[in-house]
Amino acid sequence: MQRRQIIKGLAASSLLLGAGGMSAPLWAKGDNNADVIVIGAGLAGLTSARYLKQQGYNVLVLEARERIGGRILTLNSHGVNAEAGGLQIGQGYGLMRTYAEQLGLPLVSLGNYAKQNTFVINGQRISADDWPAHEQNKLEDKNILPSSLYYAALAAGPKYTLPSDWTSAKYAPLDISLQAYFQKQNISPEALRLMDANLNALSLHDLSAADAFYRLSLARVGGRGAQKVAGGNSRFTQALADDIGDGIHRQKVVSHITEGANNVNVRCEDGSEYSAKRIVITTPFSALKDVIIQGDISASKRRAINEAVYTPVTQVHFAVKKQADVSMLAATNLWTDNSLGRVFSQVDDAGRLTYLTSWINGQQAKALDKLTVKEAVNIVKGALNTYYPGLKGKTDVVHHQSWGNERFSKGAYIQFAPGQVQALVPHMASVEGKLHFAGEHTEFMHSGMESAIVSGLRAAQELSDRL
Ligand SMILES: Cc1cc2nc3c(=O)[nH]c(=O)nc-3n(C[C@H](O)[C@H](O)[C@H](O)COP(=O)(O)OP(=O)(O)OC[C@H]3O[C@@H](n4cnc5c(N)ncnc54)[C@H](O)[C@@H]3O)c2cc1C
CATH class of the missing domain: 1.10.405 (Guanine Nucleotide Dissociation Inhibitor; domain 1)
Incomplete structure (x- = not known):
């Protein structure tokens, strides 16, 4: 293992100290000093900070965005509480379900989705019943x-x-x-x-x-029996943040992390600086790649940070206009082979269409992400109007979400490229000096949100054993 390597760009910072680490901090002691700094106020960071605070440690959370929650994002519009990020709380999500109960957050079904699925293949709209005998079905197993x-x-x-x-x-x-x-x-x-x-x-x-x-x-x-938090999953991260109280600093884009002999210094883009005995880094590696880290970082960890791949996901949310007579529309979900991706359609109790989410993955998302938001939305809306008869003029675009273009996510979730499972996975969670790592990308016995929570607790425990 190659130790004490310095990540590119280090020399550019005049505030970083030379060999031997930090001497006296370059800022006044006080609110900017803590036992632990947690970077990122997503599920992993909030879980970690809350646990450490409950153990009596002085904890600071630095969050780049103006909002907390990271990849949990509930859209509170049109009475739907649609999720643009983490959605399904699986039956096996033991910790998340326990926390929800402790926080007084009931779980409910995911929503009232259309039961019917329709396919759009090579521009043709095909019902599930018609698929086996359809001319566009070029599969060996027609069924x-x-x-x-x-x-x-x-x-x-x-x-x-x-x-x-x-x-x-x-x-x-x-x-x-x-x-x-x-x-x-x-x-x-x-x-x-x-x-x-x-x-x-x-x-x-x-x-x-x-x-x-x-x-x-x-x-x-x-995966089975999934639910969400009543009122939206953002209530979960908000409740964790409320429990933490003071100590969550928003719009703090961490740009430098410098490990010294006795502490770790963290510097933000706005020039503010913080110091702690240890830190928990929960940012996706796609965003961490942009942070200059000086410290005991192994070559394997550095490789994981620099090479980790994140899946692009782009969504466009549509509300069906209340004044429109939509009762005659046969609500359906769409599965397309074009830039409309999949469309999840929600209906009201009378079976009328109320809300649609176009969910675009992978290469199609990547292509849309190269366009302006207006261009991307127009393409998706145009395709929706083409393949969803009767919807033209009856929807409002509520939200466009490109996780691939979000600076502090650069993708929806980690995926491992060929060769990376053997090369990177064993190093994702490793402790490096005084730097601890949490986040969905560091925990592999669970998935998604549960993974983020488990990893936050794991890092907090690792760290409190060493403080
Ligand atoms: C579209 C979508 C659908 C999903 N669906 C599901 C699902 O159905 N079920 C499920 O279990 N999971 C799902 N997930 C995954 C789940 O949402 C995530 O695994 C989980 O929320 C990740 O939490 P985290 O704390 O690891 O990371 P994040 O939530 O990304 O938190 C990291 C935080 O670090 C901050 N940050 C980044 N860079 C910096 C910096 N330089 N300085 C300071 N702060 C920084 C970010 O702003 C962010 O708040 C989905 C995710 C997406 C995007």
Whole structure:
């Protein structure tokens, strides 16, 4: 392991001290000094900070955005409380469910979604019933729906006993691209094209098969019976933040982290500086890559920070105008092979359409993310009007969310590229000197939000053992 490496750009900072670490802080002691600094006020950071505060430590949270919550983002408009980020609280999310109960937050069903699914393949709108005999169905097995192809293909492959098996030597041969893996299984080019259209990753080429089988094993333990927090998942992060109280500093974009002999100094873009005995870093590695870190960082960790890949996800939310007569619209969800991605349609108790979310993954999201917001929204809205008869002029665009373009996320969730499961996964969570790491990208026995919470607690415990 190569120690004491200095990340690029370090020399540019005149405030960083020379070998031997920090001497006296360059700012007055007081509010900017703490036992622990937590970077990021998403689920992992808030969980960590709350736990440490409850243990009696003096904790400061530095959050880049004006809002807290990170990749949890409830949109409070049109009476729907739609989620633009973390949505489903799986049945297996033991900690998140326990916390919700402690915080007095009831869980409810995800929403009243249309029961019917319609496909748009090569520009043609096709019902599920018509798919087996449709001219656009070029699959060998005519009875598999395009939306089921991916899981059907994975189900035929190996199954890990535990999700954490994915890094074992036994499964090292799976650390190749999913495209290459499926080609070895003689899966047809048309099936691969359709799988790629809405893949929850950049592309079949960019995703390790070992990662895909890992996510499948997680879905088996955490995925069924999903719910959300009544009123929206942002109430969960808000309740954690309320419990923490003072000490969460917003609009603090951390730009430098410098490890000294007895403390760690953190500097923000606005010039403010902070110091603590140890720090918990919860920012996605995609955003951490932009932070200059000086300290005991191993080469493997540095590689993980610099090379971690995050999946782009772009959404456009539409509310159906109240004045429109939508009762005649047959509500349906759409699964398309174009830049409309998937459309999730919500209905009211009378079965009338009220709200639609277009959810675009991978390469389609990447292409939209290169356009202006207006251009991207127009493309998605145009496709919605084309493939959802009767909607033209009846929707308002409520929100556009590009997680790929968000500076402090640069993607929706981590994915591992071919070779990275063996090379990066073992180093994602490692403690480096006085730097501890948490976040969904550091915990691999659970998924998504549960993972972020578990990792926040794990880092807090690791750290309190050393303080
Ligand atoms: C579209 C979408 C759908 C999802 N659906 C689900 C789902 O259904 N179920 C599920 O379990 N999970 C889901 N997830 C994943 C889940 O939301 C995340 O795993 C979880 O919220 C991540 O929490 P975190 O604390 O690890 O990271 P984050 O929430 O990203 O928190 C990191 C924080 O660090 C801050 N930060 C970044 N850079 C800096 C800096 N330089 N200085 C200071 N602060 C910084 C960020 O602003 C952010 O607040 C979804 C995510 C997305 C985007």
